[in-house]
Amino acid sequence: MGYTFKGYLREDGLAGTRNHIGIVSSVICSSVITNEIADKVPGAIPITHANGCAQLGDDFQVTKNMLAGIVENPNFHSALLIGLGCETNQVAGLLKSISTTKPLEGFSIQQMAGGKNTAERGITTALTWSKEAKQSSRTELPASLLKVGIVTEDIDEASLQVIAPVINALIELLITSGATVVFGLTKTLEPAGNLLALNTQDASAKKNLTYIGEALSRRRWEKAQGYLRTNFSEQEKSLAALEYQLINTHEIQSLLDYNQKPAKNGLHLIKTSGSIVETLSNFASVGCNLSIILSKRGILTGSNALPCMIVTANNGINHTNNLVDYEIQENQISQQAQALFTQLIEVSSGKLTKLEEYELGEFAIPHIGTTF
Amino acid sequence: MKKFYGYRRSDGSIGVRNHVIVLNTVGELSGLTRKIAKLVSGVTPVIHYSGATNFPEDQQQILRTLVGTAGHPNVSAALIVGMKDDPVAQEIVTTLQAKNRRVHAVYFNSEKSIAAIFEECKQWLSASMDSRQYDVREEALLTELMVGLECGGSDAWSGITANPSIGAFSDMFVEDGGTSVLAETTEAIGAEHIIASNAINQAVREQFLAIVRNYEQRIKETGEDIRSANPTPGNMAGGLTTLEEKSLGCIKKGGSTSLKEVVCYSQAPTEKGFVFMDTPGYDVESVCGLAAGGAQIVLFSTGKGSPTGSPIVPVIKIGTNPKVYEIMSEHIDVNAGKIIEGVSTIEDIGKEIYSLVEAVANGHQTAAENHNNQEFAIWRLAESI
Numbered sequence: 001m002g003y004t005f006k007g008y009l010r011e012d013g014l015a016g017t018r019n020h021i022g023i024v025s026s027v028i029c030s031s032v033i034t035n036e037i038a039d040k041v042p043g044a045i046p047i048t049h050a051n052g053c054a055q056l057g058d059d060f061q062v063t064k065n066m067l068a069g070i071v072e073n074p075n076f077h078s079a080l081l082i083g084l085g086c087e088t089n090q091v092a093g094l095l096k097s098i099s100t101t102k103p104l105e106g107f108s109i110q111q112m113a114g115g116k117n118t119a120e121r122g123i124t125t126a127l128t129w130s131k132e133a134k135q136s137s138r139t140e141l142p143a144s145l146l147k148v149g150i151v152t153e154d155i156d157e158a159s160l161q162v163i164a165p166v167i168n169a170l171i172e173l174l175i176t177s178g179a180t181v182v183f184g185l186t187k188t189l190e191p192a193g194n195l196l197a198l199n200t201q202d203a204s205a206k207k208n209l210t211y212i213g214e215a216l217s218r219r220r221w222e223k224a225q226g227y228l229r230t231n232f233s234e235q236e237k238s239l240a241a242l243e244y245q246l247i248n249t250h251e252i253q254s255l256l257d258y259n260q261k262p263a264k265n266g267l268h269l270i271k272t273s274g275s276i277v278e279t280l281s282n283f284a285s286v287g288c289n290l291s292i293i294l295s296k297r298g299i300l301t302g303s304n305a306l307p308c309m310i311v312t313a314n315n316g317i318n319h320t321n322n323l324v325d326y327e328i329q330e331n332q333i334s335q336q337a338q339a340l341f342t343q344l345i346e347v348s349s350g351k352l353t354k355l356e357e358y359e360l361g362e363f364a365i366p367h368i369g370t371t372f
Numbered sequence: 373m374k375k376f377y378g379y380r381r382s383d384g385s386i387g388v389r390n391h392v393i394v395l396n397t398v399g400e401l402s403g404l405t406r407k408i409a410k411l412v413s414g415v416t417p418v419i420h421y422s423g424a425t426n427f428p429e430d431q432q433q434i435l436r437t438l439v440g441t442a443g444h445p446n447v448s449a450a451l452i453v454g455m456k457d458d459p460v461a462q463e464i465v466t467t468l469q470a471k472n473r474r475v476h477a478v479y480f481n482s483e484k485s486i487a488a489i490f491e492e493c494k495q496w497l498s499a500s501m502d503s504r505q506y507d508v509r510e511e512a513l514l515t516e517l518m519v520g521l522e523c524g525g526s527d528a529w530s531g532i533t534a535n536p537s538i539g540a541f542s543d544m545f546v547e548d549g550g551t552s553v554l555a556e557t558t559e560a561i562g563a564e565h566i567i568a569s570n571a572i573n574q575a576v577r578e579q580f581l582a583i584v585r586n587y588e589q590r591i592k593e594t595g596e597d598i599r600s601a602n603p604t605p606g607n608m609a610g611g612l613t614t615l616e617e618k619s620l621g622c623i624k625k626g627g628s629t630s631l632k633e634v635v636c637y638s639q640a641p642t643e644k645g646f647v648f649m650d651t652p653g654y655d656v657e658s659v660c661g662l663a664a665g666g667a668q669i670v671l672f673s674t675g676k677g678s679p680t681g682s683p684i685v686p687v688i689k690i691g692t693n694p695k696v697y698e699i700m701s702e703h704i705d706v707n708a709g710k711i712i713e714g715v716s717t718i719e720d721i722g723k724e725i726y727s728l729v730e731a732v733a734n735g736h737q738t739a740a741e742n743h744n745n746q747e748f749a750i751w752r753l754a755e756s757i
Contacts, residue, residue: 086606274423
């Protein structure tokens with residue numbers, strides 16, 4: 001079929017749908033300076049968060065990998081890391097763990113002897129990149145370079161019934177185009193773990209999905225010994241079965257953890273957080289260059305690293321917040337899937353989503369352990 | 373009796389600042405909250421990324437922190453940004469309205485359009501900024517002041533200069549009837565017996581030892597050993613070798629008066645005098661808890677030089693050595709490095725801190741305030757659901 005979009009081809013062969021300059025704080029303590037730099041550089045976006053110090057083991061690793069993944073994301077033309085200096089998440093260590101050919105630099109406030117010097121040097125560096133980025137232009141690229149994150153947020157049965165066939169057909173279009181789809185394994189989808197397990201040949205994904213489908217399991221460090229397991233209600237199971245219809249018979253290549261990049265194209269499931277900002281940020285960190293949020297309403301914040309399209313059902317609800325990019329109606333499944341795909345290509349080629357028009361995009365990192 | 377001039381609130385509390393803030397209840401509202409704060413000049417955004425559902429220990433902690441922040445004596449008015457039928461927003465409003473505090477909530481994802489809600493926010497915030505002019509400083513007793521004690525980016529000098537100076541301040545301040553709240557349970561590990569021996573009675577002693585024990589246990593539950601990850605790389609570059617060594621220096625901020633009470637994260641003490649709050653060693657989360665618990669000012673010693681502040685309380689930075697004061701002077705208020713140079717004693721710096729606390733209570737701006745350092749983060753206890 002040979003669908004194409006107009007994107008930014010990076011040296012490493014990945015494609016960006018946007019051309020951001022990333023100003024990335026390694027720790028919350030450098031977020032003010034990070035924001036200050038981003039404010040003064042055209043095309044720059046701040047990647048600030050509440051993590052980076054007083055973290056241990058896996059929890060620290062998620063923060064570090066998340067930031068490395070964001071920098072590696074093809075939507076970024078270049079990236080500047082700003083640290084404080086005494087944090088656990090050292091800029092030097094972070095630089096070493098990033099695998100990229102794009103312009104990249106990093107330094108810290110203590111090393112530069114204060115925020116003023118750090119901001120000045122940061123602005124100078126990022127302004128150079130900003131000028132370079134302006135000169136690079138979009139080229140015609142195959143749709144197989146698209147990595148699309150799809151996740152549900154605040155969804156109900158009525159909406160799912162309307163949107164499931166169309167989204168399922170859209171996933172089909174993406175997969176046959178050779179694109180990668182990263183589908184969020186949300187809390188609402190988890191009770192369908194046993195169904196999802198049937199869709200995969202991957203033994204470890206099959207085992208994990210079956211386990212996840214048995215009961216809700218989340219880490220709790222206050223009282224419980226390890227994982228707390230709570231059984232799903234009938235209502236949760238029935239909602240999950242409907243959510244499963246979004247994927248239906250499509251083969252699942254793998255079950256990804258936070259920060260884990262899909263190893264090949266096709267459909268993958270990925271762990272999500274209870275916070276939509278954290279989930280979308282994780283999409284960005286595993287290389288997605290676009291995302292779709294499926295909901296019964298307009299979701300109020302996206303990611304600042306990648307365009308987020310909001311798709312709802314045309315269910316008679318008056319979407320007062322004007323943030324919905326596409327409303328799915330009943331029937332005309334293949335036509336609507338095609339129309340949604342066309343819009344996705346347009347967004348990939350530079351058309352702004354509603355959330356982008358409103359400049360609503362944030363970044364946040366999930367915790368899988370408590371801070372100390 | 374020492375006095376200062378502060379803002380008397382309708383609930384009887386007294387503030388040293390007069391902020392108008394806008395606060396979100398869940399992460400999904402973070403972007404809108406940032407935009408709302410920009411609608412009216414001078415409004416302070418207080419933003420966090422909590423998920424919509426959490427385990428009870430986190431839900432209670434988030435709620436307690438948000439109520440304590442919105443109802444803080446340093447806050448003149450608080451606009452709460454919530455979702456339709458948002459129980460957190462409703463609870464904050466109910467709690468603060470019962471105390472006649474100036475608070476208002478807007479609810480997104482309701483029948484109103486974003487533009488209409490923005491207009492409502494703009495009007496309420498403008499009115500709040502206007503009415504703020506009529507809040508005037510009045511005489512208050514120093515005994516109404518609560519000061520949080522924090523350290524961040526510690527080095528080998530922290531326990532020799534800045535922290536004992538804060539301790540000297542704390543002893544004088546408590547003597548005068550003030551309340552000083554030591555925080556950072558992590559940095560009591562290995563030195564807990566010293567604080568415990570200062571407890572006013574058996575119950576407080578056991579309560580304190582229990583939070584330290586629970587803390588270390590909670591870390592173990594994650595499969596990690598706290599003593600292997602703390603001191604941090606920066607601490608070690610600064611000459612600290614073990615957590616015990618860091619802790620022994622850290623607790624010096626508490627001085628030598630009796631430990632009167634132990635409170636949980638973001639909880640307001642009921643006793644006056646020396647109090648301990650259960651917080652993580654992560655500075656921003658710890659300062660956030662101290663502020664939500666009612667501290668109007670926070671003292672923060674730093675060896676490596678940290679710029680962080682708080683959206684609602686002035687944070688006073690005390691540098692531990694002459695070098696950090698020299699190279700990071702824009703972020704530091706007091707130079708305890710003078711003790712190393714032999715030009716000041718611990719007692720002198722303690723007094724200097726005390727004078728500065730009084731000046732800051734009366735309106736003097738700290739380095740963190742001058743640089744708009746308004747970091748905010750709530751300590752998370754479990755994985756979000």
